[in-house]
Amino acid sequence: MATIKQILMGITVATSVSVLPNHSVSAASLINFEPVDGKFPDGSLAVDNMPITDQFSSLGVTFGIDRNLDGLPDAGLFPLLEAVGPDSVAGFQSTKGGGNDTAAPGFEERLGSFFLQGFSKEANDISLLISYNSPTKAASGEIWDIDGRPGGRFEQWEVQALGSDLSVIDSIVSPAGTFPLETAPLEASPWFWSFDRPQKDIHAIRLVYTGNTNGLVGLAFDNFSALAVEGSEPEPTPVPEPTSAIGLLIFGAVAYRFRKGK
Ligand SMILES: [Ca+2]
Numbered sequence: 174m175a176t177i178k179q180i181l182m183g184i185t186v187a188t189s190v191s192v193l194p195n196h197s198v199s200a201a202s203l204i205n206f207e208p209v210d211g212k213f214p215d216g217s218l219a220v221d222n223m224p225i226t227d228q229f230s231s232l233g234v235t236f237g238i239d240r241n242l243d244g245l246p247d248a249g250l251f252p253l254l255e256a257v258g259p260d261s262v263a264g265f266q267s268t269k270g271g272g273n274d275t276a277a278p279g280f281e282e283r284l285g286s287f288f289l290q291g292f293s294k295e296a297n298d299i300s301l302l303i304s305y306n307s308p309t310k311a312a313s314g315e316i317w318d319i320d321g322r323p324g325g326r327f328e329q330w331e332v333q334a335l336g337s338d339l340s341v342i343d344s345i346v347s348p349a350g351t352f353p354l355e356t357a358p359l360e361a362s363p364w365f366w367s368f369d370r371p372q373k374d375i376h377a378i379r380l381v382y383t384g385n386t387n388g389l390v391g392l393a394f395d396n397f398s399a400l401a402v403e404g405s406e407p408e409p410t411p412v413p414e415p416t417s418a419i420g421l422l423i424f425g426a427v428a429y430r431f432r433k434g435k
C-alpha cells in the first residue's frame with residue numbers, strides 16, 4: 174500500500190508544477206529614469222542634462238528624437254535627462270509644486286528624481302521616439318505638465334504607435350492643457366497613456382506635439398512601461414490552498430484503492 178509519505182511526495186510534485194513562475198513580463202521593464210546606485214542599466218552614471226540614447230537597450234528599447242517624422246532617430250538629436258527641482262535647465266514650470274520641475278502635491282514619488290525632456294523647447298525638437306529591438310504588443314507611459322495658456326492656447330500631444338514599416342498604426346491624443354494653471358488637473362501632474370494591441374506589431378512609439386502654443390514647448394516624460402501596460406502584468410500563479418492539498422490527498426488515496434481493486 175502506498176504510504177502517506179509517497180502520497181505527500183506526489184502532492185509536492187503537483188504543487189511545484191502548479192507554481193511555475195509566469196514572469197515573462199516583469200516590473201523590470203518599467204523605465205522611470207531613476208538610477209540604481211547612481212547608474213543606469215548600461216553602467217553609465219546618471220548626470221543631469223545628459224543625452225539618453227541606448228542606456229536602456231538591455232530592456233529592448235532605445236531613445237531618440239524624430240524631427241522629420243520618418244520613424245527613425247535623427248542624427249545629433251536626443252532627449253535629455255532632467256533632474257527634478259530647479260537647476261540650470263528647466264523641464265517644466267510648476268505653479269502647484271512651488272518651483273520648476275517639481276511635481277504637484279501627491280505626485281512627488283511618482284516623478285522621483287529624474288525624468289526625460291526633449292532636445293530643446295521647439296515643438297519639432299521634442300518628438301520623442303522610442304524604438305524597439307523586437308516588436309511589442311503593449312506599452313504605457315506618462316507625459317507630465319500639459320499646460321494651458323491664456324487666450325485659449327494649450328499644449329497637447331499625440332502618442333503614436335508605429336508598425337513594421339514605421340507608419341502610424343495606432344494613436345492616442347492627450348487632453349488639451351487648461352488655464353488657469355492653479356486649478357488645471359494636468360499642471361505638474363502626469364497624463365497616463367497606454368497601447369494594448371491584439372498582436373506584437375508595435376515597432377516604435379513616437380510623441381508628437383499637437384498643441385497651438387507658440388514656442389517654449391516642453392516635454393516631460395516618465396514611467397515608461399516598455400512591454401506591458403503598467404499595472405496589468407500577470408499575477409504569479411497562486412500557491413494552492415490547503416483545502417486543495419487535502420483534495421489531492423483524498424484523490425491520491427482513492428486512486429490507489431481503485432488501482433489496487435482492479
Ligand atoms: Ca522618474
Ligand SMILES: [Ca+2]
Nearest residue numbers: 239243245247
Ligand atoms: Ca527621423
Ligand SMILES: [Ca+2]
Nearest residue numbers: 256258260274
Ligand atoms: Ca531641473
Ligand SMILES: [Ca+2]
Nearest residue numbers: 266267318320
Ligand atoms: Ca506647468
